[in-house]
Amino acid sequence: MIVFNIWSVLQWYLRPFIKWFLRKTTRLCELQRICYGDRVGSERTRNVEKSLMMSRTRDVKEVVSYLDGTVLQRRFIRSHFREILDPSVAIILRVKKINPKLHVSFIVSFRRCLEQIWSYRSLIDEVEELRRTQFDSNNDEHEQMLLNLWSLLVPDSPLEGRVSKQWQHIGFQGDDPKTDFRGMGLLGLENLLFFATNYLQVSRHVLSHSLHPTYGYTYAIVGINITSMAYYLLKDGSAKTYMFNAKQSLPSINLFHKFYCYLFYEFDKMWIESKPQNIMEFSMIFKKFENAVRMELADPASVFRINIEVDNI
Incomplete structure (x- = not known):
């Protein structure tokens, strides 16, 4: 357990340097490397989520906070995806300096990951509400x-x-x-x-x-x-x-x-x-x-x- 905690701390401090090195050598940001390299589905979406949650960039944190807010407001539903996700994706493209014309497939893949991540969070709230609703014989x-x-x-x-x-x-x-x-x-x-x-x-x-x-x-x-x-x-x-x-x-x-x-x-x-x-x-x-x-x-x-x-x- 102690070794694991030490490694976690080291990862936290070394992460920016590792990301910088990979960005320089691959010319891709971490999110691009995940969306292009990881298997579609759980592997890719989990790693995108981890990357977003660990980001220290203010704009990325604000995107995460905004999306969490739409879940709390019960607005993260398919009919609102365009108005919610388009500006969120645009911010990530700007922050990560990704050319949308050259990386169309990244946008599609990344957007799908966002849909999955925050739909899952919405589902937790919906399930929790049902669990807390007691059976009522008068209903x-x-x-x-x-x-x-x-x-x-x-x-x-x-x-x-x-x-x-x-x-x-x-x-x-x-x-x-x-x-x-x-x-x-x-x-x-x-x-x-x-x-x-x-x-x-x-x-x-x-x-x-x-x-x-x-x-x-x-x-x-x-x-x-x-x-x-x-x-x-x-x-x-x-x-x-x-x-x-x-x-x-x-x-x-x-x-x-x-x-x-x-x-x-x-x-x-x-x-x-x-x-x-x-x-x-x-x-x-x-x-x-x-x-x-x-x-x-x-x-x-x-x-x-x-x-x-x-x-x-």
């Missing part, structure tokens, strides 16, 4: 979401009442599911509902695994644990690998839901393959799963997809 929209979850997962068994032991069939702890959402708020319910809505057969298949007499688990409670895991992966930046490697999409709540679906499906697969003796092994297997996911996310080239395999156990 008709919340209630309808919960009822939709039941009808999607168990279409052939109508609920006898809003408060019912039937909820335990899909893995809630008691007669009223609202108490189980306290930790992750509405985010937990939205994740479960997205999985059931967009991957209906897969979610029902996972539910059937949870009802297995030997390897069963509490579907909804495990799903909320997966929400917690996805939330912290997003907050600590680990999920950037997934978000930045999604070629057709910018970081968004929809992409976060898909990340959740991937995690839930893959956890269920690991759980069944582990053949646990009972639910008491949950913490150990869940930690093993989280470590495996973190290891995969540590590879900037990782691309997560749901590879659907329906089996019988």
